[in-house]
Amino acid sequence: MVHYLxxxxxxxxRPAAVAALLPLLTETYGNPSGAHRMARDANRxxxxxxxxxxxxxxxxxxxxxxxxxxxEADALAVRGTVxxxxxxxxxxxxxxxxxxxxxxxxxxxxxxVGADGRLDLAALEEALDPSVSxxxxxxxxxxxxxxxxxxxxxxxxxxxxxGALFHTDAVQALCWVDVAEAAATADLVSVSAHKFxxxxxxxxxxxxxxxxxxxxxxGGGQERARRGGTQNVAGIAAMxxxxxxxxxxxxxxxxxxxxxxxxxxxxxxxxxxxxxxTGVPGADRSHKxxxxxxxxxxxxxxxxxxxxxxxxxxxxxxxxxxxxGAIDPxxxxxxxxxxxxxxxxxxxxxLGYGSTEADVDAALAVVPAAVTRLxxxxx
Amino acid sequence: MTSGGPAADNRRRVLVAMSGGVxxxxxxxxxxERGHEVVGVTMKLWGGESDSGCCSVSDVDDARRAAQAxxxxxxxxxxxxxxxxxxxxxxxxxxxxxxTPNPCVACNRHIKFDKLFRRADALxxxxxxxxxxxxxxxxxxxxxxPVRVARAADGxxxxxxxxxxxxxxxxxxxxxxxxxxxxxxxRARAADLGLVTAAKPDSQDVCFIHSGTGRQVFLGSRIPxxxxxxxxxxxxxxxxxxxxxxxxxxxxxxxxxxxDAERRYVVDIDRAAGVVTVGRQHELLVSHxxxxxxxxxxxxxxxxxWFQCSAHGQPRAGRLEAGDAxxxxxIVWDEPQPRVAPGQSVAFYGTGHRSDLxxxxxxxxAGHRLTxx
Numbered sequence: 001m002v003h004y005l006x007x008x009x010x011x012x013x014r015p016a017a018v019a020a021l022l023p024l025l026t027e028t029y030g031n032p033s034g035a036h037r038m039a040r041d042a043n044r045x046x047x048x049x050x051x052x053x054x055x056x057x058x059x060x061x062x063x064x065x066x067x068x069x070x071x072e073a074d075a076l077a078v079r080g081t082v083x084x085x086x087x088x089x090x091x092x093x094x095x096x097x098x099x100x101x102x103x104x105x106x107x108x109x110x111x112x113v114g115a116d117g118r119l120d121l122a123a124l125e126e127a128l129d130p131s132v133s134x135x136x137x138x139x140x141x142x143x144x145x146x147x148x149x150x151x152x153x154x155x156x157x158x159x160x161x162x163g164a165l166f167h168t169d170a171v172q173a174l175c176w177v178d179v180a181e182a183a184a185t186a187d188l189v190s191v192s193a194h195k196f197x198x199x200x201x202x203x204x205x206x207x208x209x210x211x212x213x214x215x216x217x218x219g220g221g222q223e224r225a226r227r228g229g230t231q232n233v234a235g236i237a238a239m240x241x242x243x244x245x246x247x248x249x250x251x252x253x254x255x256x257x258x259x260x261x262x263x264x265x266x267x268x269x270x271x272x273x274x275x276x277x278t279g280v281p282g283a284d285r286s287h288k289x290x291x292x293x294x295x296x297x298x299x300x301x302x303x304x305x306x307x308x309x310x311x312x313x314x315x316x317x318x319x320x321x322x323x324x325g326a327i328d329p330x331x332x333x334x335x336x337x338x339x340x341x342x343x344x345x346x347x348x349x350x351l352g353y354g355s356t357e358a359d360v361d362a363a364l365a366v367v368p369a370a371v372t373r374l375x376x377x378x379x
Numbered sequence: 380m381t382s383g384g385p386a387a388d389n390r391r392r393v394l395v396a397m398s399g400g401v402x403x404x405x406x407x408x409x410x411x412e413r414g415h416e417v418v419g420v421t422m423k424l425w426g427g428e429s430d431s432g433c434c435s436v437s438d439v440d441d442a443r444r445a446a447q448a449x450x451x452x453x454x455x456x457x458x459x460x461x462x463x464x465x466x467x468x469x470x471x472x473x474x475x476x477x478x479t480p481n482p483c484v485a486c487n488r489h490i491k492f493d494k495l496f497r498r499a500d501a502l503x504x505x506x507x508x509x510x511x512x513x514x515x516x517x518x519x520x521x522x523x524x525p526v527r528v529a530r531a532a533d534g535x536x537x538x539x540x541x542x543x544x545x546x547x548x549x550x551x552x553x554x555x556x557x558x559x560x561x562x563x564x565x566r567a568r569a570a571d572l573g574l575v576t577a578a579k580p581d582s583q584d585v586c587f588i589h590s591g592t593g594r595q596v597f598l599g600s601r602i603p604x605x606x607x608x609x610x611x612x613x614x615x616x617x618x619x620x621x622x623x624x625x626x627x628x629x630x631x632x633x634x635x636x637x638x639d640a641e642r643r644y645v646v647d648i649d650r651a652a653g654v655v656t657v658g659r660q661h662e663l664l665v666s667h668x669x670x671x672x673x674x675x676x677x678x679x680x681x682x683x684x685w686f687q688c689s690a691h692g693q694p695r696a697g698r699l700e701a702g703d704a705x706x707x708x709x710i711v712w713d714e715p716q717p718r719v720a721p722g723q724s725v726a727f728y729g730t731g732h733r734s735d736l737x738x739x740x741x742x743x744x745a746g747h748r749l750t751x752x
Contacts, residue, residue: 303456307502326423326439326457340460377501 003314003359007352008142008172008292014197014245014353017238021199024234031230033222042233049240056243057170057189058180059206065226066204066236070171070192071098072216073205076227077167077188078102078136080213087133087164092119092148093335099136099169100331115337117146117279118287124153128160135166139173139182143332143348144278145292147177154185165211171195171203175246175353176254176289187211193239196246197353202235249353257351258290264349264360265293271368274298274375276342278333291351296338300345300374303327308370314363318346391505392416393554396491397446397453399438401576402557403510404445405565408572409556410508411449418504419446419453422495424462424486425587444575458494465489467587474594474624475602477650478722478745481541482585483690488544496549506554512536514558515550518677518729518736525677526550527736533561540687543726543740547677594625607653609634612646612662623648626655628720629663646718664715668697670708670725670741679705680738685728686710688719688743694728708741719743 004012013021024045030038032046047061054061067073078089079102089108091099094117103110109132112123119137128135135157140147154166167188170179174196183189189206193199207213207226219228262285269275278294279287297305302318303326309316318327333343349363395407397419411417421442439455446453466485473480491509499507512531517524525547531537545553557565562581569577584590588597598604604622611617618636620626630645634657644663647656668686681701685694696713710725719725720743727739 303454304498304501307454311503326455326459328457328459344460374501378497 001313001358001362003362005314005316005349005351005355005359005363007355008145008195008348008350009317010194010200011197011352012354013194013199013238014242016245017198017242020241021234021238024237028233032233033220033230045233045237046231049236052240052244053191053204056174056180056247057191057204057206058184059189059208062224063206063208064204065207065223066202066231067227068232069201069203070096070169070190070195071203073190073192073203074098074136074167074169075102076205076213076216077190078134079106080216081134081165081167081188081211082106083214084212085133085163085165087131089134089136090124090127090132090164091136092124092138094119094141094143094332095136095138096142096169096171099138099167103136113335116287117141117144117332117336119148119153121149121152121156125156125160128157128164130161130163132161132164135161135164137166137168139168139170139179140177140289141332142172143292143330143346144294144336145172145289145350146279147173147182147287147289150182151185172289174243175250176257176291178250188213193235193242196242198239198242199235202232202239204239246353253353254290257353257355258285260351260355260357260360261285261290261293264351264363265295267360267364268293268295268367271364272297272371278336278346291355293349293351295347295349296333296342297345297347297371298342300371302344302346304374305345305347305367305370308373309366312362312366312370314366316347316349316363318348390414390416392503393418393506393508394495394499394502394504395419395451395508396495396510397421397442398510398582399441399445399576399579400510400582401569401574401579402512402565404442404449404574404576405560405568405572406508406510406554406556407446407451408449408568408574410554411451417449417451419449419451420495421453421455422462422490423455423457423459424490425467426459441576441579448572448574456495456498458490461494462486462490462587470585471598471601473722474598477624477648479627479720480722481690481724482587483541484544484724487541492545492549492553496552499552506552508554508556510557511538511542511555512558512562513539513542513555515553515555516736518733527676527738528555529558529737530735531558533563536562538690539735539737540690540692540724540726543676543724543737544674545676545737546674550676595622598622598624605650605653607648607650607655609636609655609657611643612656612658617643617657620655623650623653623655629717644717660717663717665718666712666715668710668712668716668719668725669702669744670710671706671744673702673706673708673739673741675727675739676737680729681708683730684738685730685734687726687728688716688723694734696730699727706741707744721745 028041030042032043050061050064053064089103091103093110094113109127111127112120114120137153157166165187168183168186169190171192187208191204193202217228276296329343393410393415397403421439443453466482470480470482514529516529518527528539528542530539607620607623609618643657646658646663681699683698687694695716697710700709702708723743725741729736
């Protein structure tokens with residue numbers, strides 16, 4: 001039996017979302033921009049999905065721009081805003097590369113985080129001046145699960161760089177955080193369907209009124225001319241179903257998954273010396289998303305550990321993978337001041353709505369033994 | 380398991396180093412055919428700019444596609460930090476210090492046959508395989524006869540030289556599946572199997588150096604390069620070189636010697652004084668060659684041996700005399716031979732019926748005896 005503990009990378013598509021997707025590929029397949037009845041049927045599906053996503057994200061339907069995923073939503077926010085307003089972007093050092101790379105590309109500034117993995121607000125304040133046109137801080141970090149002080153950051157941006165827009169990448173957050181509330185004051189918000197039980201290649205950028213980034217894709221006038229190209233109607237509808245289910249289940253899923261995660265993290269920490277639970281010096285994990293157990297093991301290398309876990313049918317991950325598939329030390333851990341060797345020994349076990357006690361039992365049976373083996377035999 | 384595979388107790392877990400080239404692809408195929416549990420791994424060694432070598436994204440793609448075609452698992456291991464520390468940094472330092480390194484040998488010594496072996500052991504593999512053109516043979520008929528690296532069936536592709544550093548502990552855990560095949564046979568097998576690597580050209584250059592910009596740019600961005608005077612053996616200045624760090628003992632090409640018709644070779648390099656001495660071919664010859672870092676694949680066997688001093692060089696006959704320390708020795712050549720650039724690897728082969736067997740190796744040291752010849 002496979003134990004899938006990599007839900008922060010992607011999630012299985014919810015059955016209801018699959019059910020919503022199929023008839024839109026075979027029956028209601030009209031182009032939503034068309035004039036006839038089949039086109040109007042497809043457009044109705046889009047309108048419904050737009051309303052659902054707006055409610056889930058605390059936005060108006062007209063503020064929802066459907067994209068081809070989280071990376072495109074981030075690119076539209078960062079590159080599109082700088083293209084529209086000039087100036088330079090600013091982001092935190094622990095952003096996903098979908099934000100970090102365009103910020104670097106545009107000559108932007110990167111703001112440090114503390115050893116606790118949270119944005120250094122004083123450093124943000126120092127990085128801001130009137131030349132800054134966009135500030136991007138993720139809602140929850142994809143590796144560590146540490147939730148960022150969005151409301152405080154927005155307040156600083158409004159005061160120090162009143163002309164700048166604020167973007168938050170909420171891709172990792174929707175399952176575990178009330179994004180509508182947490183990102184209420186952000187101008188731009190990104191989410192990605194496959195992180196919450198929807199299909200890959202679909203996402204949303206919330207664009208509050210007046211934010212108006214320059215489109216990345218021209219032609220066709222779709223999404224109120226903010227994103228050209230025929231919409232992925234089936235994927236978008238499946239995303240909306242997944243989002244609605246996720247929000248409906250959240251009150252029950254949150255404590256259940258948090259308890260699983262706590263048992264997992266506590267169990268591994270108790271079983272082994274030389275373990276650092278990232279951003280959790282004690283036992284309080286209230287500042288993290290409920291699903292992520294992120295650990296660093298002294299004296300081992302992640303890729304060897306992942307190999308042994310895979311042999312025991314446990315699917316997990318370490319830091320971000322590069323194009324060749326090799327594992328590089330995490331920029332997030334290095335930004336938090338981790339020693340490079342310790343950063344090489346990281347492990348992310350991420351739970352999802354389908355995770356069970358059996359998954360935790362399996363990981364507790366395998367992870368400490370694998371770490372011990374690697375420490376004894378070297379890797 | 381397919382019929383014709385090994386009996387259950389002969390089935391081994393084998394980790395195959397797959398560079399994305401044809402040789403290692405076929406090595407994996409042969410092991411899988413024999414029924415072993417085979418896992419392919421591509422080592423990511425270099426993150427810098429390069430258009431060749433074993434760690435570009437397209438090479439990883441090729442290795443992965445070959446593994447998929449063979450139905451075996453494929454992983455990527457990131458050994459870039461180790462490669463930087465054990466191969467690239469010493470390569471740069473050697474040039475700075477006036478030595479001529481062999482990075483492929485350093486990579487074999489520290490990465491493929493150390494780091495990868497330790498990783499394979501930790502992950503529960505019995506054996507490691509590579510696509511080197513060389514064979515492994517028992518040296519003698521005794522039950523506990525040592526394992527030796529032997530020259531490949533395809534003499535033109537033989538890579539036994541770059542495997543000279545392997546110890547018995549490593550050799551007993553190593554498999555070289557294609558050493559008994561010619562390159563043409565390897566390519567034919569790859570084509571039969573439909574592998575994407577079948578027609579891929581052989582890699583030649585140093586994998587971490589961009590072939591367009593070369594050593595000059597690579598080293599020049601890492602260490603200061605100093606010009607030097609070219610003088611003949613009588614001390615007369617005959618030209619200049621832009622970067623003494625790029626000059627190698629025995630080098631002939633790339634020296635601006637004006638209209639001198641006779642071939643001249645670099646016979647000495649004095650980095651401190653900024654002087655490179657060139658001479659006629661016979662002035663390159665020496666009677667003795669000092670060595671450092673001598674290591675034997677089994678027992679030391681000083682005395683008459685064959686010595687190969689470059690990857691595709693001819694073996695030369697000589698006698699090895701022990702030095703003051705166990706890792707030092709001197710070759711006394713049967714016939715005078717060109718001096719070997721300090722830092723270059725020298726592989727030792729046996730004599731007589733053992734002349735195809737690698738018995739040890741060393742690095743050429745400085746300080747030739749400039750005996751009048």
